[in-house]
Amino acid sequence: MENKTGCLICGENLVYQSDYKTLDCYFCKGTFQSNVTCLNNHYVCDKCHSQSGIELIETYCLNSKSVNPIEMATEIMHSEKIKMHGPEHHFLVPAVLISSYCNAVNDESKPLKLETARKRAEKILGGFCGTHGNCGAGVGTGIFISVITHSTPLAKEEWSLSNLMTGKSLISIASHGGPRCCKRDVYLSILESIQFLKKKFDVSLDSSKVKCQFTDNNKECLKTSCLFYPIL
Numbered sequence: 271m272e273n274k275t276g277c278l279i280c281g282e283n284l285v286y287q288s289d290y291k292t293l294d295c296y297f298c299k300g301t302f303q304s305n306v307t308c309l310n311n312h313y314v315c316d317k318c319h320s321q322s323g324i325e326l327i328e329t330y331c332l333n334s335k336s337v338n339p340i341e342m343a344t345e346i347m348h349s350e351k352i353k354m355h356g357p358e359h360h361f362l363v364p365a366v367l368i369s370s371y372c373n374a375v376n377d378e379s380k381p382l383k384l385e386t387a388r389k390r391a392e393k394i395l396g397g398f399c400g401t402h403g404n405c406g407a408g409v410g411t412g413i414f415i416s417v418i419t420h421s422t423p424l425a426k427e428e429w430s431l432s433n434l435m436t437g438k439s440l441i442s443i444a445s446h447g448g449p450r451c452c453k454r455d456v457y458l459s460i461l462e463s464i465q466f467l468k469k470k471f472d473v474s475l476d477s478s479k480v481k482c483q484f485t486d487n488n489k490e491c492l493k494t495s496c497l498f499y500p501i502l
C-alpha cells in the first residue's frame with residue numbers, strides 16, 4: 271500500500287509493509303523497527319520527521335562521522351525541509367564544516383560548537399546576499415572559523431582568520447556572479463573552507479567533485495554557465 275505523502279528525502283511515495291524491519295534513520299543514524307520506507311528505501315524516524323530544517327541539520331551533523339562536508343551538505347539538501355533557497359543554508363555551511371572538522375581532529379565538543387554556530391547563524395537574515403553584500407553561506411564560513419578558534423571581537427589572530435575566511439568565500443561567490451543560488455554559494459563556501467583549513471590549520475578534510483542535483487528546482491539556474499552544472 272502506498273501513501274501520497276512523499277519521502278522527506280527524495281519525494282518518492284512511501285511504502286508500508288506488513289512486517290517490521292530494523293532500519294537506520296537517514297538523519298540521526300539511530301536504529302529503529304519500522305514498516306515504512308520510500309520506494310528508494312529511505313527511512314526517517316518519527317522524531318526527525320517532525321523536526322524543522324534547522325533542527326534536522328543539527329541532528330544530522332551531531333550523528334555524522336563523515337569528514338566530507340560536500341557530501342554532507344548534498345545529503346542534507348536533499349531533504350524537503352531544506353528549501354531551494356533560504357536562510358537555513360547560513361547554518362548548513364558552518365554545521366557541516368564543524369562536524370567534519372571535529373570528526374577529523376577527534377574534537378569531542380562538537381555538540382557545543384554546533385549549538386554556538388546555530389545561534390550565530392540564526393542572526394543572518396534571508397536575502398542578506400542581495401541587501402547587505404554579504405552572502406550568508408559565506409558568512410557561515412567565518413562563523414566556522416570563529417567557533418573553532420574561539421574568536422571574539424577582541425581576539426587578534428583568531429579575529430583576523432575569521433574575517434579572512436569570510437572574505438575568501440565572498441570573493442569566490444561574487445566572482446561567479448548572480449542571481450543568488452544557495453546551492454552554488456554553499457558549495458563554493460565549503461570548497462574555500464577546505465583549502466583554508468589545509469593551508470592555515472594543516473587539517474585535511476575530504477572533498478568531492480560537485481555535480482549539482484538541484485538544477486531542476488531552481489528557476490534562475492545559470493545552467494551551463496554554472497561550474498557545478500552537471501554535463502551528462
Ligand SMILES: [Zn+2]
Pocket residue numbers: 277278279280281282308309310311312
Ligand atoms: Zn526517499
Ligand SMILES: [Zn+2]
Pocket residue numbers: 295296297298299300314315316317318319
Ligand atoms: Zn532520526
